[in-house]
Amino acid sequence: DAMVIQNPRYQVTQFGKPVTLSCSQTLNHNVMYWYQQKSSQAPKLLFHYYDKDFNNEADTPDNFQSRRPNTSFCFLDIRSPGLGDAAMYLCATSRLNLASNEKLFFGSGTQLSVL
Amino acid sequence: AQSVTQPDIHITVSEGASLELRCNYSYGATPYLFWYVQSPGQGLQLLLKYFSGDTLVQGIKGFEAEFKRSQSSFNLRKPSVHWSDAAEYFCAVAPSGGSYIPTFGRGTSLIVHP
Numbered sequence: 001d002a003m004v005i006q007n008p009r010y011q012v013t014q015f016g017k018p019v020t021l022s023c024s025q026t027l028n029h030n031v032m033y034w035y036q037q038k039s040s041q042a043p044k045l046l047f048h049y050y051d052k053d054f055n056n057e058a059d060t061p062d063n064f065q066s067r068r069p070n071t072s073f074c075f076l077d078i079r080s081p082g083l084g085d086a087a088m089y090l091c092a093t094s095r096l097n098l099a100s101n102e103k104l105f106f107g108s109g110t111q112l113s114v115l
Numbered sequence: 116a117q118s119v120t121q122p123d124i125h126i127t128v129s130e131g132a133s134l135e136l137r138c139n140y141s142y143g144a145t146p147y148l149f150w151y152v153q154s155p156g157q158g159l160q161l162l163l164k165y166f167s168g169d170t171l172v173q174g175i176k177g178f179e180a181e182f183k184r185s186q187s188s189f190n191l192r193k194p195s196v197h198w199s200d201a202a203e204y205f206c207a208v209a210p211s212g213g214s215y216i217p218t219f220g221r222g223t224s225l226i227v228h229p
Contacts, residue, residue, distance in 0.1 A: 004158065033216070040124070042205070042219040043159070055214075090158060098215035106158030 003027050004107035006091050012113045013081050021076040021110045023091030031097060032074040033104070034066060035090040043090055049074060050097065078112075086114045117142040117208045119220035127226040128196050136191040136223050138180075138206030147209040148189040149217055150180055154202045162204075165189065166211075176200070201227045 005024045013019040023032065031050050035043040047056045049068045063085070065077040078085055091107040098104070118141045128134055140146055147166050151159040163174025170182040180191045189206060203224050207217035 009156075040221065042119070042221045044219075045216060048216065092158070098209065098217075102215075103161045103164070104159070104217070106160070108156060108158045 004091055004093055004105050006089075006107035006110050008110060009108065010111050010113070012115060013078075014115055015083065016080045019078050019081055019112070021078075021089050021091075021112070023074045023076070023107055024072050025074075025091075025093045025105075026072070027093055027095070027105060028071060029093035029095045029105070030071075031094045032068060033092040033094075034074070034076050035092065037088040037090055037109070039087075046076070081112070081114045083114050086112055088112075117146060117210055117218050119206050119208050119218060121204075121206055121220035121223050123223045124221075125224045125226060127228060129228045130198050131195050134191075134193045134196045134200070134225070136204050136206075136225070138189045138191065138220060139187050140189060140206075140208040141187065142208055142210065145184070145211055147211055147215060147217070148180075148182060149207040149209070150174065150178065150189075150191045151205045151207060151219075152176075152202050153205065153222070159205060162191070196225075196227055198227045198229065201225055 033048040034046045037043040046060045067075045088109045090109045092104040094102050120139045149164045150162040153159045162178050163172045165172045165182045203222045205222045206220045209215045209217040
C-alpha cells in the first residue's frame with residue numbers, strides 16, 4: 001500500500017563522499033518534492049519538480065542536486081556531504097500544483113548520517 | 116515571505132484530557148493553513164487544512180482547528196487525547212497564490228501520559 005517509497009530508511013556516508021537518496025511513487029503524481037528536516041527543526045523545501053520542470057529554492061546549496069528520470073522516480077544527490085547535511089530527507093508528491101483540493105503525500109523519509 | 120511559529124516545543128497531556136497546540140503565522144494576505152502529524156518513523160500526514168469559508172475546520176482523527184485572522188493564529192484542538200496521538204505536530208502556511216507550497220513550523224512534540 002505504500003504510495004511514496006523512500007529507500008533506504010537509514011543511510012550512512014562519509015564526509016565528502018557523494019550519496020544518492022531515492023524516492024519512488026505509485027500515485028502517478030505530477031509533482032515531487034524534496035524536504036530537508038534537521039533535528040528539532042521544520043522541514044525545509046529544497047526543490048521540486050513539476051513533471052520535468054525543476055524548481056530550485058533560492059537558498060538550497062549547490063551541493064544538492066536532483067534528478068527525475070521519469071514520473072515515478074526522483075533522486076536527491078549530495079555531491080560532497082558535510083556534517084551539517086546530516087538530517088532526515090523527506091520526499092513528497094502531489095497530483096498537481098497544490099491548490100484547494102490537493103495535498104502533499106509524504107514518504108517515511110531517509111535519515112542521513114555523515115561520519 | 117510567509118512564516119510559522121509554533122511556540123511550544125513539547126506538550127504533555129494525560130490520556131483523556133483536552134489538547135490545544137498553538138500556531139501563529141505571518142503572511143500579508145489570507146493564507147492557506149495546514150496541520151500535519153508525524154508519527155515516529157513515518158512521513159507527515161495531513162490532519163486538516165483551511166483555505167476559505169468556515170473558520171472552524173474539522174479534520175481526521177477527531178482534530179479540529181480554528182482560524183483567527185485577528186490573532187494570526189490557527190490552533191489545533193482535540194477534546195480527548197488518546198495515547199496513539201503521541202507524535203510530532205507541524206503547522207504550515209502557504210501563500211494563497213503561486214505554488215501553494217507550504218512553509219512548515221518547527222513542530223510541537225506531543226507526549227501523552229496514561
